[in-house]
Amino acid sequence: MKDNSQILDYFNKIGSNKIILIVLVIIAIFFLTKIVRKFLNKLSERYIVKRILIKNFAPIISLTINLAGLFFIVFGVLKVSKDALLTFGISAGVAIGFAIQNLLANVFGGLVIIFTRPFNIGDKIEVGSYYGEVIDINLLKVKILNSDDSIVNIPAKSFIESSTLNANGGELFFQVTTTLYFPNNVDLQRIKEIAYEAVYSSPYSLLDKPIYISFSDEFREFLLTRMIIKAYVYDHRYEYGFRTDIYERIKKCLSDNNFVFPNFYKYPF
Amino acid sequence: MKIYDTFVGTIENLKILISDKIAFLSDITIPIVFIVLYNFSGFIESLKSEIISKVSYFITNFSNVSISLVNFFQTNKILLSTAIIVVLVSIAVLTVISYLINFFKHGINYFKKIKLFADDVKKRLKVLIKPQFYKELKRKFEKKISFFVVKFLDYFWDHFRKFEIIGDPHKFNSTLNKKVDEFTKRFVLLSKIRTFIKRRFQLLNETLLLKDLTKKQEEHTTERQKLLFIESLPEAFSVFKNVSFAENPFLPQPWIDEIDKHLSAKSKGSLVISGHSGIGKTSLLRYIEKKYPQTSYYDLTDPLKREEFISQIDNFEVSVDKSKIIALDGLERLFKRKNGGFDLIRKTFSLIGSRPDNIFWVVSENKLFYDFINKIIPSEGIFTSSFSFPNFNSDFLYKYFDNKITSIGYNYKVIPDKKTIADVRKKINRKIISENEILNYLKSIYFQKIYNFGKENIFYHNEIFLKSIKRVVDKTIFIEIPPTSQNKDIANIRQSYVFILFTIALHGALKFEDISEILLIPPKTAEYQLLFLENKNLIVKKDEYYSLNSYNYPGVVKMFQDRNLLSR
Numbered sequence: 001m002k003d004n005s006q007i008l009d010y011f012n013k014i015g016s017n018k019i020i021l022i023v024l025v026i027i028a029i030f031f032l033t034k035i036v037r038k039f040l041n042k043l044s045e046r047y048i049v050k051r052i053l054i055k056n057f058a059p060i061i062s063l064t065i066n067l068a069g070l071f072f073i074v075f076g077v078l079k080v081s082k083d084a085l086l087t088f089g090i091s092a093g094v095a096i097g098f099a100i101q102n103l104l105a106n107v108f109g110g111l112v113i114i115f116t117r118p119f120n121i122g123d124k125i126e127v128g129s130y131y132g133e134v135i136d137i138n139l140l141k142v143k144i145l146n147s148d149d150s151i152v153n154i155p156a157k158s159f160i161e162s163s164t165l166n167a168n169g170g171e172l173f174f175q176v177t178t179t180l181y182f183p184n185n186v187d188l189q190r191i192k193e194i195a196y197e198a199v200y201s202s203p204y205s206l207l208d209k210p211i212y213i214s215f216s217d218e219f220r221e222f223l224l225t226r227m228i229i230k231a232y233v234y235d236h237r238y239e240y241g242f243r244t245d246i247y248e249r250i251k252k253c254l255s256d257n258n259f260v261f262p263n264f265y266k267y268p269f
Numbered sequence: 270m271k272i273y274d275t276f277v278g279t280i281e282n283l284k285i286l287i288s289d290k291i292a293f294l295s296d297i298t299i300p301i302v303f304i305v306l307y308n309f310s311g312f313i314e315s316l317k318s319e320i321i322s323k324v325s326y327f328i329t330n331f332s333n334v335s336i337s338l339v340n341f342f343q344t345n346k347i348l349l350s351t352a353i354i355v356v357l358v359s360i361a362v363l364t365v366i367s368y369l370i371n372f373f374k375h376g377i378n379y380f381k382k383i384k385l386f387a388d389d390v391k392k393r394l395k396v397l398i399k400p401q402f403y404k405e406l407k408r409k410f411e412k413k414i415s416f417f418v419v420k421f422l423d424y425f426w427d428h429f430r431k432f433e434i435i436g437d438p439h440k441f442n443s444t445l446n447k448k449v450d451e452f453t454k455r456f457v458l459l460s461k462i463r464t465f466i467k468r469r470f471q472l473l474n475e476t477l478l479l480k481d482l483t484k485k486q487e488e489h490t491t492e493r494q495k496l497l498f499i500e501s502l503p504e505a506f507s508v509f510k511n512v513s514f515a516e517n518p519f520l521p522q523p524w525i526d527e528i529d530k531h532l533s534a535k536s537k538g539s540l541v542i543s544g545h546s547g548i549g550k551t552s553l554l555r556y557i558e559k560k561y562p563q564t565s566y567y568d569l570t571d572p573l574k575r576e577e578f579i580s581q582i583d584n585f586e587v588s589v590d591k592s593k594i595i596a597l598d599g600l601e602r603l604f605k606r607k608n609g610g611f612d613l614i615r616k617t618f619s620l621i622g623s624r625p626d627n628i629f630w631v632v633s634e635n636k637l638f639y640d641f642i643n644k645i646i647p648s649e650g651i652f653t654s655s656f657s658f659p660n661f662n663s664d665f666l667y668k669y670f671d672n673k674i675t676s677i678g679y680n681y682k683v684i685p686d687k688k689t690i691a692d693v694r695k696k697i698n699r700k701i702i703s704e705n706e707i708l709n710y711l712k713s714i715y716f717q718k719i720y721n722f723g724k725e726n727i728f729y730h731n732e733i734f735l736k737s738i739k740r741v742v743d744k745t746i747f748i749e750i751p752p753t754s755q756n757k758d759i760a761n762i763r764q765s766y767v768f769i770l771f772t773i774a775l776h777g778a779l780k781f782e783d784i785s786e787i788l789l790i791p792p793k794t795a796e797y798q799l800l801f802l803e804n805k806n807l808i809v810k811k812d813e814y815y816s817l818n819s820y821n822y823p824g825v826v827k828m829f830q831d832r833n834l835l836s837r
Binding site for chain 2: 046047048049172173194197198200201203207208234235245248249250252253256
């Protein structure tokens with residue numbers, strides 16, 4: 001009872017000027033975090049080569065600003081003594097802990113992501129059924145931008161519970177797989193040449209990395225030849241653009257060279 | 270007729286019958302009503318008396334209340350007025366509350382409206398904050414008056430030339446200024462015009478090359494400036510003109526030695542010369558053509574020469590005599606980055622790689638193309654040797670210009686700006702440099718600065734050097750650190766434009782149809798995008814071919830590196 005009355009006394013002592021100061025500090029933290037994030041974002045888009053590296057600082061800096069703000073409020077404005085903090089922690093901590101259990105789980109998940117770095121801002125990841133570029137990591141959630149250009153908010157705790165696929169592992173370049181189907185009697189050598197030239201010609205391709213082209217047979221109502229092109233794009237943002245570009249170039253080349261396939265849909269299989 | 274009469278007769282009979290019936294009905298209706306009324310008369314009577322009593326009661330009460338109210342109002346006037354105020358206020362409060370309820374009910378719309386309004390205001394304010402707005406305003410203003418000013422300048426120039434006030438343009442700053450000052454002090458308007466012209470003149474003479482102007486403007490002003498400035502330089506300065514093209518007498522000796530070493534030692538083989546635009550590849554090939562008479566020089570940048578080479582490519586060995594040097598300038602022009610666009614390069618490479626007897630191939634390639642094609646067809650397998658302009662840095666530039674200036678019998682000094690003076694003072698105080706070394710130190714700062722902007726583009730450096738000249742006194746050239754600035758549009762350019770720039774850089778020069786084909790973009794879109802880049806001064810159009818603007822070349826290459834298109 002004595003402890004509780006102490007805490008109540010303490011709360012009664014908080015004047016309006018302190019409350020105003022706390023509100024101002026919170027607003028300042030909010031804007032400072034926003035400004036820092038915006039600045040880093042702009043900087044990273046300017047120097048694309050260092051994009052992922054620059055963006056990595058964003059969660060750590062915002063966490064630092066938030067913690068600094070919290071410490072300033074607790075010890076600078078409210079001037080909470082260690083004893084009072086301990087008492088408050090013991091009496092109210094358990095209750096609050098139970099009440100915001102999910103929230104806390106997310107906060108710890110966020111902390112784990114920030115410090116263990118299974119992926120960074122700018123990486124392409126797959127979690128559950130979601131796949132896209134990580135655009136923000138904070139204590140509660142991870143924002144990813146998927147191929148439809150929509151933002152998906154994933155709770156931070158789900159990254160601890162489920163497995164995550166990091167497609168580019170902190171690098172800008174990225175391997176893209178393009179699959180094309182041809183009739184089974186296609187001239188493989190010629191098609192391979194066309195595919196190689198398509199990759200060489202694509203403005204998105206990173207030619208420092210190897211290009212793999214493989215063929216296999218596949219039966220889908222008819223016997224088809226499947227060609228898989230594995231090539232690197234210099235920035236994973238152009239994954240879809242690159243795939244479409246390769247596809248378009250190969251198709252255009254085939255039609256320009258009057259590459260006529262037999263009408264295999266009418267084949268008497 | 271009979272039938273008609275019968276019909277009419279029947280009708281008449283029917284009429285009579287019906288009217289009789291109706292008459293009968295009307296006859297019996299009235300007695301029935303009376304009978305009913307008679308039966309209910311008691312009830313009606315009671316109802317009537319009830320209504321009368323009620324109405325009379327209401328009227329009496331109403332009159333009583335009215336009389337008492339009038340009495341009350343007469344006796345309590347203040348209370349009445351207060352009551353009226355209270356009622357009015359309550360009505361007002363109720364209205365406000367209803368408005369507030371409405372506001373919160375449909376608040377989103379209000380906020381949307383407010384947000385839209387705020388966004389609009391913000392957008393307008395943002396435009397005002399942006400330096401681009403003022404830049405645009407300034408540019409429009411300049412555009413409008415530049416014609417007038419240049420005409421006026423012409424007049425001024427000719428006018429003063431007549432009176433021999435201007436003999437040498439380098440005296441402009443000293444002699445002319447004094448005389449014009451004296452003259453214009455008397456007239457405020459004239460002095461204002463003079464200040465304006467002076468500013469404009471300085472602008473024309475010093476900084477316009479790197480300004481963001483439209484192509485026409487740039488052509489007009491830079492050409493004008495070149496004519497005014499370069500032509501007025503002494504004859505000796507002709508060594509700075511047409512530098513990167515034929516008969517450049519200032520090719521650095523180490524380069525020449527290395528080229529000679531390759532060519533004199535072997536009768537067959539191949540040499541690839543690779544370097545950025547403006548570095549001197551063509552000059553080297555022209556040197557080879559001049560020094561070795563057995564050289565066949567193919568300028569592949571010229572469409573006719575290119576066609577000639579392409580027509581010979583399939584039976585080249587037959588058409589070439591023995592003991593020859595074949596110089597191919599601009600190999601990138603044989604290639605297009607699209608399916609089927611590698612064929613000519615492959616053929617040329619297989620021709621060079623087959624190493625026919627007594628033929629020495631010297632091929633020059635754009636650095637971007639060299640790096641690109643090397644990833645697809647490694648040059649080690651094709652060329653027996655390579656040359657890539659070693660040690661090209663600011664020291665190299667220093668020596669290059671030193672050699673050039675001393676060869677025309679001149680000396681040069683760098684005029685430091687305030688910042689440099691402060692820097693030099695500090696260094697002297699800290700004994701980093703001695704006072705004897707100041708001149709050389711300033712020179713090294715100057716060349717470091719122009720190297721940072723122009724990198725390996727000698728053409729650019731020559732132009733900048735000419736622009737840096739402030740005055741020439743007794744065969745000593747005074748140069749100032751030039752106000753060079755990077756085109757700010759380059760860094761923020763959209764990716765689709767970057768692809769176009771990279772494609773142009775890779776190929777050297779391209780027609781817009783080729784760009785459309787290579788990048789798989791519709792021709793109209795390609796045309797618009799090229800127009801945009803042309804307006805931004807990033808590319809130039811010459812005979813239907815688009816190529817990178819050499820003044821922005823270093824900046825563009827840096828942007829390619831920043832965007833991960835090129836490795837550093």
